[in-house]
Each structure stands twice: as C-alpha cells, then as structure tokens.
Amino acid sequence: MNNRIKKPGGSSCPDTVLIRAVQAGDMAAFDELVLKYKDRLFNLVYWFLGDYQDANDCAQETFIKVFKSIKKFRFESAFSTWLYRIAINTCKNKIKSSAYRWKKKTVSLETSNSSKNGNPFSEIVNGSPTPVVALEKKERMMRIQKAINSLPEEQNKVVVLRDIQGLSYQDISDITGLNLGTVKSRLARGRLALKNRLKGRI
Amino acid sequence: MDCAGIQELLSEYIDGTLDAKTVQVVEEHLSVCVDCKETLASLSAMVEELNALEPVKAPADFLEKIHQRMEPRSDFSRLFRKLFVPFKIKIPLQLAAAATASILVVMVLNLQQSEYQKMEPLKASKSEWFAEKPKADHLTPEFKTKTKPPAPVLEEAPGRLSDSEQGMPTRRSMVKKPVQPSIQMESERSSSVVAKAGPSAGTGQLIELVLLLKPVVIGDAYSPHIAMQKMPLAKGDKKTIEKERTDKDTFGRKFETKQQYQVDDLLFRINRIIWPLKGTILTKEYHRHKDRLKSIYVQIPAKNYASFCRELTRLATLKTPPPALADKSFDTVTLHINFTFPE
Numbered sequence: 001m002n003n004r005i006k007k008p009g010g011s012s013c014p015d016t017v018l019i020r021a022v023q024a025g026d027m028a029a030f031d032e033l034v035l036k037y038k039d040r041l042f043n044l045v046y047w048f049l050g051d052y053q054d055a056n057d058c059a060q061e062t063f064i065k066v067f068k069s070i071k072k073f074r075f076e077s078a079f080s081t082w083l084y085r086i087a088i089n090t091c092k093n094k095i096k097s098s099a100y101r102w103k104k105k106t107v108s109l110e111t112s113n114s115s116k117n118g119n120p121f122s123e124i125v126n127g128s129p130t131p132v133v134a135l136e137k138k139e140r141m142m143r144i145q146k147a148i149n150s151l152p153e154e155q156n157k158v159v160v161l162r163d164i165q166g167l168s169y170q171d172i173s174d175i176t177g178l179n180l181g182t183v184k185s186r187l188a189r190g191r192l193a194l195k196n197r198l199k200g201r202i
Numbered sequence: 203m204d205c206a207g208i209q210e211l212l213s214e215y216i217d218g219t220l221d222a223k224t225v226q227v228v229e230e231h232l233s234v235c236v237d238c239k240e241t242l243a244s245l246s247a248m249v250e251e252l253n254a255l256e257p258v259k260a261p262a263d264f265l266e267k268i269h270q271r272m273e274p275r276s277d278f279s280r281l282f283r284k285l286f287v288p289f290k291i292k293i294p295l296q297l298a299a300a301a302t303a304s305i306l307v308v309m310v311l312n313l314q315q316s317e318y319q320k321m322e323p324l325k326a327s328k329s330e331w332f333a334e335k336p337k338a339d340h341l342t343p344e345f346k347t348k349t350k351p352p353a354p355v356l357e358e359a360p361g362r363l364s365d366s367e368q369g370m371p372t373r374r375s376m377v378k379k380p381v382q383p384s385i386q387m388e389s390e391r392s393s394s395v396v397a398k399a400g401p402s403a404g405t406g407q408l409i410e411l412v413l414l415l416k417p418v419v420i421g422d423a424y425s426p427h428i429a430m431q432k433m434p435l436a437k438g439d440k441k442t443i444e445k446e447r448t449d450k451d452t453f454g455r456k457f458e459t460k461q462q463y464q465v466d467d468l469l470f471r472i473n474r475i476i477w478p479l480k481g482t483i484l485t486k487e488y489h490r491h492k493d494r495l496k497s498i499y500v501q502i503p504a505k506n507y508a509s510f511c512r513e514l515t516r517l518a519t520l521k522t523p524p525p526a527l528a529d530k531s532f533d534t535v536t537l538h539i540n541f542t543f544p545e
Contacts, residue, residue: 031265040257060264064272144252
C-alpha cells in the first residue's frame with residue numbers, strides 16, 4: 001500500500017544544481033525552483049489555511065524566505081523538506097497574525113467572486129462532464145476542506161502532509177521535527193477524527 | 203486487543219507500515235468485529251478520497267508576484283504599505299480614529315465657546331466700573347492691603363441667604379461720580395418722561411430705598427477667574443459651590459480670605475440684578491474718605507419694579523418695605539438706593 005505515496009516530481013535539473021546556482025546569485029535558477037515546486041507548495045499551504053488568497057500570500061512569502069535564506073542551506077536534508085518546513089512555519093505565523101484572525105471572524109464577501117482568481121472549484125467545473133457532477137464534487141471538496149480545517153493543528157498538519165501531499169512518515173517526521181511514533185499516532189487520531197466529521201458525507 | 207486499540211492501528215494498516223505479526227492480530231480481530239471492519243472500510247474510503255483530491259494549483263502570475271514582492275521598495279511605498287495595507291483593516295480603523303478626533307475637537311471648541319459666553323457679561327460690567335474710577339484707583343491694588351478692618355456688607359435676610367453669598371467689596375478711594383449713566387442698556391423704553399428732580403429727571407417716580415449691610419467673609423482678590431465662579435447658582439448647589447468659590451480659585455489653589463469689602467463686588471451683585479431687568483445704574487455716590495458705596499441711582503422699567511425689589515431683598519435687608527408705585531403711567535422708575543453700614 002505504500003506505493004501510493006507521492007514523491008516530488010522530477011526536474012530536468014536536479015535541485016542541488018539549482019540551489020548552488022541560486023546561492024551564486026543566479027535568479028533564473030531561483031525562478032526554476034519556484035516553477036518546479038510552486039504547485040506542490042501551493043496545494044500544501046491551501047489545505048492548511050483553507051483560503052485561496054491566504055494560500056497565495058503565504059506561498060509567495062515562503063519562496064521569498066527561501067530566497068533570502070538559501071545561502072544558509074547546507075544540503076543536510078532534501079530541498080523539499082526544507083521548503084515545506086519553512087512553509088509550515090509561515091502558515092503558523094499567518095494563523096497567529098491578527099489580520100488572519102480578523103478575517104476568520106468576519107464573513108468574507110469575496111468568496112463568491114474568488115473563482116475569478118483561479119479558485120480550484122472553477123477548474124473542477126471546467127473539467128467536469130456535467131454541471132451536476134461538478135457541483136457535487138465542489139460541495140464534497142468544500143466539506144472536506146472544512147473538516148480538515150476544523151481538526152486540531154497538530155493533526156491537520158500530519159493528515160495534509162500524508163493524505164493530500166502523499167509524503168512518507170519519515171518525510172513528515174523530518175518536516176515537522178516529530179518522531180515517527182508521534183507522527184503515526186497523530187495521523188491515526190487525525191484520520192479517525194476526520195472520518196467522524198465527514199460521516200455520511202463521502 | 204480491544205476495538206480502540208485496533209482502530210488506532212487501522213491507519214497504519216491502510217498505509218501498510220505494520221509488521222507482519224501486528225497485521226495478523228488486526229486481521230484476526232477484523233474477521234470477528236463488524237464495527238472495526240466498518241471503520242476500516244470508511245477510513246479506507248476517506249483516505250482514497252483525500253488521495254484523489256485534485257491538487258490546488260498556484261495562480262498563473264505566481265512567479266511574477268514573487269518578483270514584484272522581492273523588488274526593493276521605495277521609502278514611500280514602504281511607508282504606504284505600513285500605513286494602509288491591509289486596506290480592509292487599516293482604513294476603517296483610521297477613519298474611526300479621525301472621526302473620534304474630530305468629535306473631540308468639536309466638543310472642546312464648544313466648551314470653550316460656552317465659557318466665553320458666560321464671561322462676556324462679567325467682563326463688560328466690570329470694565330465699565332473701572333472706567334469710571336480715577337486712574338489712581340487702579341494703581342493701588344486693593345487686594346494687597348490687608349490692614350483694613352472688616353467693613354460692613356449687606357445684612358443677611360434671615361433664612362434666605364448663606365453668609366458666603368453676601369460677600370461685599372471694599373473701596374479705598376472715595377470718588378464722587380458725575381451724574382451720568384454708567385451702563386447703557388438696550389431698552390426700547392429709554393425715552394421715558396422725567397417727573398421729579400434727580401439724577402435721571404424724566405422718569406416717573408423717585409423711590410428711596412435703604413439697604414442694611416453687614417460684614418461677611420469673602421475672597422479679597424477680585425480677578426476674572428473668581429468672577430467666573432460667582433456666576434448665578436442653582437439653589438440646591440449654593441452651599442457646596444459657595445464653599446469652593448471662597449476657598450479656591452479655578453486652579454484649585456487656596457487663596458486667602460479676609461473680612462474686607464469691595465465696592466466692585468457690591469456693584470457686581472447689584473448689576474447682576476439690574477441687567478436681566480433691563481435697568482441701568484445712573485450714578486454712584488461714595489462716602490468721603492471711605493471705601494464704601496454710599497448710594498446709587500438706578501433706573502429700571504416700571505414693569506420690572508416688583509421683581510427688582512424682590513431681588514434686592516434676596517441680596518440684603520431693606521430698612522423699610524419698598525413703596526408701591528404711585529403713578530403707573532410712566533415707563534421707567536428711578537430708585538435711590540442708600541447703603542447703611544454698621545459701624
């Protein structure tokens with residue numbers, strides 16, 4: 001069953017070469033790194049925060065932080081692990097920020113218009129065979145998103161990294177800094193909790 | 203192993219990370235426990251669903267936006283961001299702050315204006331009294347001399363006024379005033395007819411009144427902030443506010459109180475009665491070599507005569523009750539008020 005774990009997609013140029021180029025001041029190499037990881041990172045951040053605009057802001061900020069601190073990168077872990085670690089910390093800071101709390105408290109009037117900015121639900125509509133199926137899929141996705149966001153942060157993080165990003169237990173352990181046993185138990189509890197919240201909806 | 207223990211393992215069972223022995227234990231339990239089997243089925247379905255979720259992609263201009271954010275900003279745009287971004291939060295807050303500030307400014311201005319309005323009549327009457335005195339009188343500040351014995355003031359009408367309200371001024375220089383109106387009041391009846399000889403020949407009747415004065419403790423310094431405190435008071439507040447105004451000035455400092463009279467204060471009190479009744483002080487007469495007011499001539503509209511007498515009795519005791527108006531055909535009436543001081 002382990003074969004379902006998604007591995008980061010390959011690139012024509014290995015990360016090490018790109019990173020060394022960026023460390024030497026090559027902006028084009030940085031752009032390539034961004035293009036290589038942007039969707040994966042964006043998907044992760046989106047499922048953490050549950051808001052497209054926040055995810056966009058946070059993902060951009062993550063790459064800016066990466067650019068600023070890439071000279072400190074010593075190749076002790078995979079670049080993706082380092083990138084995800086920065087992304088998770090950025091998300092945590094975002095959630096703690098007063099602006100984010102304010103936004104959560106107030107009802108966003110832009111939700112209905114957000115599809116214009118590349119909202120995932122609009123893409124589903126385009127690729128769906130019929131509007132009814134598309135609508136069902138959209139609703140299901142919204143329910144899942146709500147349920148994931150309602151999990152405690154420690155469980156949310158592990159479930160997203162494992163079931164949505166498809167990372168291995170070891171990768172999750174490296175990114176979060178938790179030991180393997182903790183990752184397994186948090187994932188088990190997180191999945192059970194999520195199942196109960198989604199009961200009868202899937 | 204109980205159901206709770208097995209359900210904890212189901213997550214790893216789905217991922218295939220359990221060792222062979224644990225897998226066997228789980229499968230044995232699942233073969234006999236329907237609940238755990240159902241849980242496994244729904245967990246597997248959910249994990250499949252999550253794995254199959256379409257990845258959310260970054261917007262097309264993602265890289266471009268990163269470049270924009272990485273560009274070094276000018277000081278102005280940095281300041282602008284600091285002040286206004288995010289707009290949704292900062293602009294409403296700033297508007298609220300601006301509104302609060304403007305309300306405060308309006309309130310403060312209104313308060314100041316109302317205070318000026320209160321002060322104006324006082325200033326006017328006071329300046330006129332001083333205008334009538336000779337210059338020498340201004341050069342020797344009265345409040346500095348403390349050697350004067352307490353002089354008599356208006357005698358208290360029993361049970362009507364508190365002691366402090368009867369404070370009267372002293373005046374060191376005796377001045378005989380020329381016969382002329384001291385305060386020109388706006389009155390539609392100023393063209394009244396004179397009937398008897400007197401300082402204001404042309405009015406209907408000259409009425410003689412005698413006011414009995416007695417000593418009282420008052421503040422010796424006469425200055426605008428004290429004048430402010432001597433504004434008319436609500437009856438209920440008399441006691442407390444009177445106390446404050448004799449003991450403290452506007453800034454809360456204590457000032458010395460003495461038994462001393464001031465002509466200004468007496469005139470001030472009389473003016474306070476006359477002004478609202480549309481009357482004027484025609485002349486003032488002082489005792490020779492004494493800082494006391496001997497008498498004044500007052501002209502008031504005849505219709506206000508009764509009110510004036512009533513107000514006077516509030517100020518001091520009248521030696522004889524005020525006579526009734528003999529001839530009511532005249533518009534104005536002239537009163538000659540004599541002040542009697544106990545020696």
